[in-house]
Amino acid sequence: MSTQERTYIMIKPDGVQRNLIGKIIARFEERGYKLIALKLVHATPEHLEKHYADLKGKAFFPGLIKYMASGPVVAMVWQGLDAVKTGRVMLGATNPLQSPVGSIRGDYCLAVGRNICHGSDSVESAEKEIALWFPEGVVQYTHIQEPWVLEDN
Ligand code: GDP
Numbered sequence: 001m002s003t004q005e006r007t008y009i010m011i012k013p014d015g016v017q018r019n020l021i022g023k024i025i026a027r028f029e030e031r032g033y034k035l036i037a038l039k040l041v042h043a044t045p046e047h048l049e050k051h052y053a054d055l056k057g058k059a060f061f062p063g064l065i066k067y068m069a070s071g072p073v074v075a076m077v078w079q080g081l082d083a084v085k086t087g088r089v090m091l092g093a094t095n096p097l098q099s100p101v102g103s104i105r106g107d108y109c110l111a112v113g114r115n116i117c118h119g120s121d122s123v124e125s126a127e128k129e130i131a132l133w134f135p136e137g138v139v140q141y142t143h144i145q146e147p148w149v150l151e152d153n
């Protein structure tokens with residue numbers, strides 16, 4: 001559990017079209033995470049197939065790629081204490097119907113194939129996804145809130 005842990009969080013095309021960008025970003029900001037990369041990108045199917053390589057072969061894979069390529073996504077990297085695991089808790093379960101109220105999916109969506117957001121599932125996949133979406137690198141800076149959010153600064 002590192003204060004420097006980084007996770008790749010993405011607002012999917014339905015989250016963008018449903019005007020949820022600000023609300024989703026606000027949750028990570030307000031929790032105390034630090035935004036270290038951000039861009040709006042309309043990804044190609046080839047790029048998305050790399051992102052979801054582990055799911056190739058699943059029956060829903062072609063539909064997933066079509067959905068994810070249907071419009072722009074917001075690609076982000078958030079840094080802070082336990083960012084990967086806590087980021088997933090903030091998103092909720094893969095199936096929104098199993099997501100607790102109070103989580104992003106539990107509050108804003110219903111269908112597994114329209115679940116508005118993505119979050120890395122391990123530190124290893126986070127690093128892979130950050131490299132895939134941000135080959136240009138992330139931004140290093142000191143955030144003024146850090147000593148108020150993290151201990152031992
Ligand atoms: P995640 O890590 O919670 O996003 O879930 P996975 O990595 O297992 O799956 C990636 C994405 O594929 C999910 O967020 C869903 O959008 C989609 N997905 C997963 N399982 C299903 C399914 O059974 N049906 C459909 N239509 N989509 C699915």
Ligand code: MG
Binds near residue numbers: 119121
């Ligand atoms: Mg996943």
